[in-house]
Amino acid sequence: xxKPRIIVGMATCGLAAGGKPVHExxxxxxxxxxxxxxxxxxxxxxxxxxxxxxxxxMPGRTRVCYSDVxxxxxxxxxxxxxxxxxxxxxxxxxxxxxxxxxxxxxPDTQYYDELDYNKKQVKIVLKNxxxxxxxxxxxxxxLGGYEGAKKALTAMTPEQIIDEVKKSGxxxxxxxxxxxxxxxxxxxxSPGNEKYIICNADEGDPGAFMDRSVIEGDPHAVLExxxxxxxxxGATHGYIYCRAEYPLAVEHLNIAIxxxxxxxxxxTNIFGTGFDLDIIVKEGAGAFVCGEETALMNSIEGKxxxxxPRPPFPAQKGVWGKPSNINNVETWANVPQIITNxxxxxxxxxxxxxxxxxxxxxxxxINRTGLVEVPNGIPLSEIIxxxxxxxxxxxxxxxxxxxxxxxxxxPSSLVDTAVDYExxxxxxxxxxxxxxxxxxxxxxxxxxxxxxxxxxxxxxCGKCTPCRVGTKRMLEILExxxxxxxxxxxxxxxxxxxxxxKITSLCGLGQTxxxxxxxxxxxxxxxxxxxxxxxxxxxxxxxxxxxxxxxxDACTKCGxxxxxxxxxxITDGTGGKKGEKPAFILDEECVRCGVxxxxxxxxxxxxxxGGTRVDKVSAKVKKES
Amino acid sequence: MSVQELDFSRVxxxxxxxxxxxxxxxxxxxxxxxxYGYVPIESIERIADGLxxxxxxxxxxLTFYSQFKLKPRGEYIVRxxxxxxxxxKGSDRIAxxxxxxxxxxxxxTTEDRRFTLEKVACVGACALAPVxxxxxxVHAKMTSDETRKMITSLQKGxxx
Ligand SMILES: Cc1cc2nc3c(=O)[nH]c(=O)nc-3n(C[C@H](O)[C@H](O)[C@H](O)COP(=O)(O)O)c2cc1C
Ligand code: SF4
Ligand code: SF4
Ligand code: SF4
Ligand code: FES
Numbered sequence: 001x002x003k004p005r006i007i008v009g010m011a012t013c014g015l016a017a018g019g020k021p022v023h024e025x026x027x028x029x030x031x032x033x034x035x036x037x038x039x040x041x042x043x044x045x046x047x048x049x050x051x052x053x054x055x056x057x058m059p060g061r062t063r064v065c066y067s068d069v070x071x072x073x074x075x076x077x078x079x080x081x082x083x084x085x086x087x088x089x090x091x092x093x094x095x096x097x098x099x100x101x102x103x104x105x106x107p108d109t110q111y112y113d114e115l116d117y118n119k120k121q122v123k124i125v126l127k128n129x130x131x132x133x134x135x136x137x138x139x140x141x142x143l144g145g146y147e148g149a150k151k152a153l154t155a156m157t158p159e160q161i162i163d164e165v166k167k168s169g170x171x172x173x174x175x176x177x178x179x180x181x182x183x184x185x186x187x188x189x190s191p192g193n194e195k196y197i198i199c200n201a202d203e204g205d206p207g208a209f210m211d212r213s214v215i216e217g218d219p220h221a222v223l224e225x226x227x228x229x230x231x232x233x234g235a236t237h238g239y240i241y242c243r244a245e246y247p248l249a250v251e252h253l254n255i256a257i258x259x260x261x262x263x264x265x266x267x268t269n270i271f272g273t274g275f276d277l278d279i280i281v282k283e284g285a286g287a288f289v290c291g292e293e294t295a296l297m298n299s300i301e302g303k304x305x306x307x308x309p310r311p312p313f314p315a316q317k318g319v320w321g322k323p324s325n326i327n328n329v330e331t332w333a334n335v336p337q338i339i340t341n342x343x344x345x346x347x348x349x350x351x352x353x354x355x356x357x358x359x360x361x362x363x364x365x366i367n368r369t370g371l372v373e374v375p376n377g378i379p380l381s382e383i384i385x386x387x388x389x390x391x392x393x394x395x396x397x398x399x400x401x402x403x404x405x406x407x408x409x410x411p412s413s414l415v416d417t418a419v420d421y422e423x424x425x426x427x428x429x430x431x432x433x434x435x436x437x438x439x440x441x442x443x444x445x446x447x448x449x450x451x452x453x454x455x456x457x458x459x460x461c462g463k464c465t466p467c468r469v470g471t472k473r474m475l476e477i478l479e480x481x482x483x484x485x486x487x488x489x490x491x492x493x494x495x496x497x498x499x500x501x502k503i504t505s506l507c508g509l510g511q512t513x514x515x516x517x518x519x520x521x522x523x524x525x526x527x528x529x530x531x532x533x534x535x536x537x538x539x540x541x542x543x544x545x546x547x548x549x550x551x552x553d554a555c556t557k558c559g560x561x562x563x564x565x566x567x568x569x570i571t572d573g574t575g576g577k578k579g580e581k582p583a584f585i586l587d588e589e590c591v592r593c594g595v596x597x598x599x600x601x602x603x604x605x606x607x608x609x610g611g612t613r614v615d616k617v618s619a620k621v622k623k624e625s
Numbered sequence: 626m627s628v629q630e631l632d633f634s635r636v637x638x639x640x641x642x643x644x645x646x647x648x649x650x651x652x653x654x655x656x657x658x659x660x661y662g663y664v665p666i667e668s669i670e671r672i673a674d675g676l677x678x679x680x681x682x683x684x685x686x687l688t689f690y691s692q693f694k695l696k697p698r699g700e701y702i703v704r705x706x707x708x709x710x711x712x713x714k715g716s717d718r719i720a721x722x723x724x725x726x727x728x729x730x731x732x733x734t735t736e737d738r739r740f741t742l743e744k745v746a747c748v749g750a751c752a753l754a755p756v757x758x759x760x761x762x763v764h765a766k767m768t769s770d771e772t773r774k775m776i777t778s779l780q781k782g783x784x785x
Contacts (some may be wrong), residue, residue: 014751049753369752452709576775593718
């Protein structure tokens with residue numbers, strides 16, 4: 001590299017945070033300053049809470065990452081870093097470790113890996129994400145890309161590859177955690193000369209984005225994994241089924257496939273071995289159930305995406321009736337490094353039964369949101385506090401939802417639980433695909449259960465009665481509870497219905513749909529009881545059960561609440577007339593929108609429900625790294 | 626656009642450009658929707674004929690997947706994310722505000738065909754929740770106020 005290089009984070013999160021204007025500005029400013037630079041793009045490095053990110057590499061120096069960059073910051077950063085050779089401290093996040101001894105680090109500059117957010121992470125799957133330009137295959141191969149595939153195809157037998165994957169202990173990252181090597185073996189042993197491999201990139205869990213980031217940021221890792229898997233299984237056709245809501249991921253996949261074909265990593269006679277593989281991207285069309293493997297295959301065939309009973313399993317009779325092997329994006333992306341570095345190396349991370357690392361999408365009421373990759377078995381508390389930086393605004397941590405609509409909640413009292421397949425299952429939740437939505441004291445757990453139930457009911461394909469009707473009945477009960485119309489016995493009814501739906505549904509959607517309800521009842525039964533018996537919401541969140549009130553002494557009669565109330569149910573308080581009374585809310589007319597609560601500049605409005613009272617504290621929440 | 630004015634030759638072209646008809650129904654419908662903004666009911670028989678399937682199969686697929694729309698949509702498609710991360714960060718409020726502001730229900734289009742309001746279950750920007758998507762642009766960390774302001778400026782015909 002002989003020119004300075006500027007790299008802007010332009011994954012979906014980077015773009016949403018304003019990466020594009022930064023990218024444009026960087027080009028413009030470089031031209032103005034008359035410096036010859038290359039301006040490139042990269043994917044998501046996982047620090048979504050600090051986007052937009054902009055990195056600069058000077059020849060012979062370490063790569064430096066700037067965060068929270070706005071277009072107007074760009075001139076100062078470039079001037080300082082590129083022209084004057086000095087790190088611009090104000091937007092500095094950290095420098096990367098030198099990749100070789102000739103690379104000189106900057107003095108007094110923190111290392112990126114040593115930031116609190118990164119210290120406990122181990123990056124295998126995310127190794128290249130946010131580091132390389134995903135639209136340039138050369139950047140992938142420069143870091144050892146396609147070496148694993150070359151080794152597998154030219155120096156290993158299919159059996160040896162499968163043994164290596166078995167040795168690594170890799171388990172499916174799509175939710176169920178089935179051992180990957182064993183799955184490949186089944187498909188390999190299945191009779192037939194036409195076989196398919198499939199990458200499940202449907203990522204249906206709303207609130208999770210690991211697969212999106214991997215595909216957007218490092219698409220070749222997925223392709224390379226599929227190439228190795230296809231060779232081991234003896235499949236010559238591949239599909240990647242990608243969620244329609246991820247246009248950038250689809251774009252990057254198509255670019256990657258084209259480039260891989262040009263380089264001879266896909267197509268015919270790969271690495272001169274006579275092995276052929278073609279891979280096609282299929283865009284989903286917006287149905288959660290299509291993440292289920294048999295539904296996904298029906299969808300690939302152009303049909304309604306409804307699940308089939310298993311057996312036959314995909315390994316026997318999959319897409320187009322042929323033996324098929326389906327794995328999740330993250331599962332595939334692990335494979336190249338397992339082959340390159342060996343199964344034992346991979347198995348050295350994680351626990352006895354859950355080997356390697358897992359990527360989680362950390363979201364919700366947590367300070368540092370983003371993608372984290374941690375060794376399996378790490379205590380949940382380290383993810384929430386050490387990596388995530390705890391709860392926004394210093395509020396109380398209540399629970400975390402793992403596994404999305406198929407998973408369950410883990411209450412704060414169990415925050416020391418090890419995060420691995422077995423431990424989470426023992427609590428009634430699952431690791432799932434890797435969503436982690438953090439909830440604080442203001443989140444109502446009954447409403448969360450209602451939310452997930454509504455999602456499952458909406459997404460139920462309707463093929464079998466327990467799921468189609470059962471989720472509907474459960475939703476109705478939950479809706480009446482949050483509306484303050486819950487009845488004695490509703491909790492028992494939910495548990496009873498839930499267990500029936502679980503055992504009698506055809507596919508995983510119905511079999512897991514009651515989990516959020518069952519776990520919230522298990523850990524937060526008192527919240528259900530308060531809703532049903534006292535008609536109150538202990539989190540002051542369910543609109544039907546809360547009241548807004550003004551503290552007369554704190555009200556300055558500024559009139560802001562009066563002006564903003566959408567139904568004009570606040571009297572007085574405008575300070576217009578002499579001796580006028582403080583604002584007063586007519587509870588019968590109030591629609592509980594909460595606008596007055598948010599807008600009152602003097603924190604004079606509070607909400608209450610039953611015995612709980614919530615005051616607004618508009619102290620500015622400080623940004624943390 | 627009334628039905629008579631719709632030119633369906635594009636549908637035939639799309640089918641013609643699909644040499645392998647096996648499993649092509651969903652991609653063909655996606656292309657039709659991309660071109661027309663929705664899948665006109667009147668195109669169903671043409672598609673069925675072209676791909677050698679029954680019209681009922683086409684209709685079945687159209688109604689199964691939430692991506693397909695059978696009604697014309699507005700110039701601006703405003704989608705509120707209602708995924709878990711956005712829900713926890715208060716996206717319900719934003720959706721309700723937009724219903725009041727645009728005076729349409731979710732899934733509906735304003736009379737002047739300028740705005741369609743939709744909900745979406747996650748676009749993968751969960752770390753920056755809550756998000757609102759206008760056409761292809763994802764707006765991060767939205768509030769009700771900011772959303773309203775953005776819509777007002779679009780209503781005035783300014784570019785976002
Ligand atoms: C309702 C439902 C939705 C699913 N959604 C996904 C998904 O979005 N992504 C995924 O990889 N697996 C999903 N799965 C799991 C798949 O059926 C399958 O187990 C997985 O793709 C296998 O890959 P793995 O062994 O690599 O995990 C879903 C399962 C069910 C029942
Ligand atoms: S469990 Fe639900 S989603 Fe699965 S097949 Fe039955 S109705 Fe469809
Ligand atoms: S906004 Fe607050 S201070 Fe102003 S009138 Fe209303 S309650 Fe009183
Ligand atoms: S919560 Fe909404 S409706 Fe009720 S008084 Fe406040 S602004 Fe008015
Ligand atoms: S939950 Fe809204 S973008 Fe994922």
